[in-house]
Amino acid sequence: MKLAQTRLQQLGPYPFERLSALFSGPSQNSQLEPIDAGAGEPRLPLPAFVQPTLDEHIGGFSRYPSTRGDIGLRQAIARWLERRYNLNGIDPNRNVLTANGTREALFAAAHALINPEADEKPYVLMPNPMYQIYLGAAVTAGGIPYLLPCEAENGFEPRLETVPEDVWRRTALVYVCSPSNPTGWVAEAAYFEHLLKLADEHDFYVLSDECYSEIYWQTPPAGLLEVAAGLGRSDFERCLVFNSLSKRSALPGMRSGLIAGDAELIERFAKLRSYTGSATPLPLQHVAIQAWQDEEHVQQHLTGYRASLRAFFDEYGTENIPSGSFFCWLPVENDEAFAVAAYEQQAVTILPGNYLGATNDQSYNPGSGYVRVALVDGPEKAAELARRLKAVKA
Ligand SMILES: Cc1ncc(COP(=O)(O)O)c(C=O)c1O
Structure with missing residues (x-):
């Protein structure tokens, strides 16, 4: 070779x-x-607050943004998660990181969290079809992608029942995408509950891509953190969620997203980002603060x-x-x-x-x-x- x-x-x-x-x-x-x-x-x-906020904070382009993201932005994200998912106690220092859009975060997460040198190569489970970043992340991080077919006869749910015991034993990560790109499937709370039970049994992490959480036909989709809290897991053990202003606020060019959940996983991820990540420019982080605070x-x-x-x-x-x-x-x-x-x-x-x-x-x-x-x-x-x-x- x-x-x-x-x-x-x-x-x-x-x-x-x-x-x-x-x-x-x-x-x-x-x-x-x-x-x-x-x-x-x-x-x-563009939402109305974008231009005036940029004007006010334009001087921020002359400074490097900190890798974790401005504390003001992490606070705005923590409060949004609390409001949206009826949570309390999200610590902006321990439970939240910002990302230059979730695409890079979803990709980097696999690199921060799996061990390609384990005795047996770890599996990374993902829906199929999927947002292709999961596949790229699993392969380049040294895992084996394990595909969960999403088919019309099961309402496009990525079927956990089909996974053999031997695969669960070697599973390091499971990517969930709800609402799903491309099928539009939305996970019920029970799906996340089941997944967390399996995560405890088999010692893996759940990475929930919730970028389309604010675009739904009837009821607001459940989120992984809210389900975890409902099960008494207020430390969000084994859980990371990813969300973004790209879809919610129609600001894909701003490159601004969030990662939130288990403080230990956030720490590992922050370490990786301290080597590879560059944060969203400061003036844009100020726009992001407005965007997480405004529901109109x-x-x-x-x-x-x-x-x-x-x-x-x-x-x-x-x-x-x-x-x-x-x-x-x-x-x-x-x-x-x-x-x-x-x-x-x-x-x-x-x-x-x-x-x-x-x-x-x-x-x-x-x-x-x-x-x-x-x-x-x-x-x-x-x-x-x-x-x-x-x-x-x-
Ligand atoms: C399912 C899904 N996740 C994540 C992203 C990444 O969005 P961004 O990097 O703009 O936050 C996209 C973008 O198309 C997506 O469809």
Whole structure:
């Protein structure tokens, strides 16, 4: 084996690179205005507090931000978690870290928490299909990804019952994504309870990606920390949650997120970040403080997302409204062929589902046969998108 060969080589290209490659041949219908429903990037006006807060704190660009994040921001995050999940006693010094968006945090967490030199290689469990960062994190940290298929007949729940005892024994981490990108599945409290019971039995950590927690169809989704507290685990033992201003506040370009939970895990993570992490610039951290303190803009966004979902499904004609997130996970015959046809015939960009899945030992990829459609452009475009997708002939 070459000395310079890295674990990175085990990974394929990222889904959006595959999408660019897929669309490099076919040409988009130039008669229609393009609709980009490929990336999960909210496109909403900036919340009103952004500009004045930036103006006030602009001088902060001349200082290095501290790796853990400004204490004012950690306090705002702790209070938000307490309000949102009816918790108390979240210590901004012990239980909270800030991150330059959760993408890097979700990736780095595996590197901070698993031991690739254990006698037997550790497993990292994750939903399939999934936000591909979990897969990249597991592989590069030296773990073995173990895929939990999420299928329509089980409401897209990543099924814990299917995991063999031998895998549980070697499990180091479990990634949960609720609300789920791409399927829209939302974990009930009982799911987290079951997972925590298994975590105690088999000595692993639960990493809960809750980035879409404020985008839901009916009831606010349960969070891992609130379930842990309800079980009397007020120290949040074995739990880390990840959340972000990218979706909640429609500020993906700000790169601001949170990590919260078990103080010991936070400490390990902080140590890793002291070597690798750089925090969000200070003026942006001040904007982030405002964003965690204000629910009005979040409610406005939610109203808009719901209107878009309603408009899309009224037009599309099925009642597959996701419980959470702004993604529609639509069954099609052949996902790549459908995405190409949508691009060529209707000037629509969507993501083939198999790019968001991984293929297991039995050559099965549960993302195949679906496309992911992001509703990020408001109700009118959502209805137009549905009309165009219905007209696709693949
Ligand atoms: C499931 C999920 N988790 C995490 C992220 C990362 O978001 P950010 O790094 O902007 O906080 C995304 C972004 O698309 C996502 O879909």
